[in-house]
Each structure stands twice: as structure tokens, then as C-alpha cells.
Amino acid sequence: MSSDQTTDIQQRMYNFIVNYMKSEKMPPTNREIGRELKIASTGHVDYHLTMLEKKGLITRQPKKSRGIKLTKTVTGIPVMGSIAAGQPLEISTDPEEMLDAGRELEHDNTYALIVRGRSMIEDHICDGDYVVIKPQESCDNGDIVVAVHLQDGMRGSATLKRFFQEKEHDRVRLQPANSELDPILISKSEWDEEWRVQGKVVAIFRRHAA
Amino acid sequence: MSSDQTTDIQQRMYNFIVNYMKSEKMPPTNREIGRELKIASTGHVDYHLTMLEKKGLITRQPKKSRGIKLTKTVTGIPVMGSIAAGQPLEISTDPEEMLDAGRELEHDNTYALIVRGRSMIEDHICDGDYVVIKPQESCDNGDIVVAVHLQDGMRGSATLKRFFQEKEHDRVRLQPANSELDPILISKSEWDEEWRVQGKVVAIFRRHAA
């Protein structure tokens, strides 16, 4: 009965607090936490909250209802790595940093990539820009997409390009926005087997020196 | 005693709730509201909260502690209007919309403008982009700034340009990033009298069609 709980209870408690605050815009009460985690005793919840506090994940305002505060602000979308067209970089599996580009974009599994190089420069996407990616497999002609080439096994290299389905040639064209670079032309069969659209660009964010 | 309260009490109550939630990351209790607004009775607070609810400014979760929710999300930075280099548009006094570009940029009096035209295209700032402006009078050579020309009275027209102080010519050059457009050259004296740097660009935000 206790072996199937892969996750540590304090981790689940912390996750619940984070999610609750995201949806309810206020911290949960100790009893609400207990109800969620099937903890029968409020003292027990308090015990684990004390542990979380000791670990520095939360702080508490004594005696105040819902007096839990998160120490780390967990907002923004994960920056999953960088991407280039010249030499495609790999998408890392765990986020390196968080980009706070507004709650508006914090949907589903939206993530960000740092653009390297000038391959999309004529679309005014510069080296160092963050592109916000909305994961989806389908896309329309002209969309700027993250196209993944499935080469060996599961791991693939990704590239940022404009997508065009050329029906007359029965192929797909991945077009960089840089006249010095050539498009990637892929036959329909090869496309279906070896390529996958990972998502499309929904926003661009550029920091300037403060 | 009651005549000096220029602001409507419900407005002050609403403002307090907004500010409290911003700083405390949770809604205030009815008692905390009363304490702040010098209201002696909790029933009185409840009365005005009911009014605020009736006006649609808040909703309440019955019986829940701190069960106040704001209906309008008051996040983001105000979009103060649009700006162009060709024909400078005026900065509006009241925000038309809010741009949620992350809490990171929600400092001081930071605001956003929508770029119109292609005057900064070679800096890869496109028509329709949002530029995030940090208000400050000083700036360095090469900064992209909002320069305001104080023509008649208080109202001035604004333009987005790169700033260069040309000491050898004793003048200021406002340089568009478009080779088809000419820079604006302003003598030092005219600059000091008629112009003002309103702020500098600290970030750029571009939406793509979803």
C-alpha cells in the first residue's frame, strides 16, 4: 500500500500547493491540503508543512489562514534549450531556465527556445531571441515551426523553419528566412517517416540591455 | 470628517484588495480590509464587498476564508498607444490595453507601445511589435529611445529612434534603423529646449498568429 507511492508525499504536497495557487489565486488551507492528499489529520499536514518550510520551499505566516508563501516564484514557461538552423542543436529534456513572458502564453505545454544564428533573420528573428513554441503536430503553410528529424532512435535534432507543403512536387520544403541559406527539401515519404512537426512559433521575445 | 474622503470607499476597498493580492499573493480577510479602511464592523465590510460583487468587480466563494477573487486580471504593463518614426504618433494618456509580458518587466512605470511602420526594421523591430519602455531621461549612445518633441505646450509627439550624441558636431542624432529614412539632426541647444528622452527600449514582444 505504501510502495506504489512513487512520489514523496512532501513533493506531492508542494505540487498541490503550486497548482492550487495557480488556479485559485490563493494558498490552500491545511485541511484542503489534507483532503487532497488523503491525510486524515491536520496535525499531520502541519508536520509536513513544517518540513517543507525547513527545506526552504515555503514560508508560513503564523496563525494566518492560508498563510503559505512560496519562496521560489514558479511562473513562466520553461526554456528547453537553443535552436539553430545552420547546425541544428538538440532540445534538452529538462528546462535550463524559465522565461516569464506573461500568463497569457502559459498554456498546455508551451515552452521557449533561444534562437542561435541568423537563419531566420529575414523574419526578424535574431540571434538570442526567445521563441515561444506551442506544441502541435499540425501546421499551415507559412507557419514557423520546430521540425524534428528523427534520426537514430528517439533522440532527434530540431530546426526552426518556415513550413511549406509543395503538393505539385509531392514534397515538403523547410525554408529558412535567410537568402544565403538553402531550403531543406524532403520527399513526402521521407517526411512522413523521419520528420515530425513539434510545434509552432506563437510569440517572440527579445531582451535589450537595461 | 466625512467630506475629506475624496475617494469612494468601495474604490478604496477594491484598490486595497488589488494591492494586497499583489504583495501578499493571497486575498485579504474581511477583517484585514476593515482594519485598513478604518471600518469598525465586519458586517460593514461584508456590505461593501457585496456591493463590489454586485458591480461585477469581484466574486466571492461563500464561507471560504479569503474567498475573494478579482474578475478582471490586473496584470501586465499598460499599452500606452502606438509609435511610428515616419509620422510620429502621439502617446495616449490612458492605456488602451494591457500587455502581459511577464512580471519581470512590471517595474516602476514601465509601459509598452505598439510599433507602426518599418522605421526600425533593420533593428528587427517590425510593424505591430510591442516595445517595452523603461522610463528614464538619461541614455547611452546607441540606445533605442522614445524621444519626445515638446512642440506646443505640454503635449508632444514621440518617435522611436536610436540615440547618438555627436560631440564633434555639437548635436544629437536620432537614427532610424531603415536606410531609406534620414536621421533627425538636432542642435544641442534645440535638443535641450525642445526635446526630452522619455525612456528606452528594454524588451520587444511579437505575437504570431496562433
Added chain:
DNA sequence: CATAGATTTGAATGGCCGTTCTATTTTTTG
């Protein structure tokens, strides 16, 4: 001025809330 409506007070109620305490069970560790 008189009445109606809006505002304010004070008190009361019942439930929720954080916290503490003791005791029991489970897990880890030597």
C-alpha cells in the same frame, strides 16, 4: 420636512483554521 434608501455599528453565531499534544504505527539505521 418627511420619507426612503444607503451607510455604519455592534453583537452574535457557527464553522473553519492553524497549532499543539499525546499516542501509535511505520521506516530507517546501527
Added chain:
DNA sequence: CAAAAAATAGAACGGCCATTCAAATCTATG
């Protein structure tokens, strides 16, 4: 296995919390 540490339950306490009610005061309006 035995001792120590961690986790869980249950109950209890005092205080905070939202809500309601009756009554008093203020404000506008005909």
C-alpha cells in the same frame, strides 16, 4: 533485532472568519 527517527492519527483549543441580524445614523430626494 533493537533503538532511533520519521510518519500518521485523533482529539482538542483558542482564535479567526464569513455571514447574518437588528438597530442607529446619515444622505438624498420629492
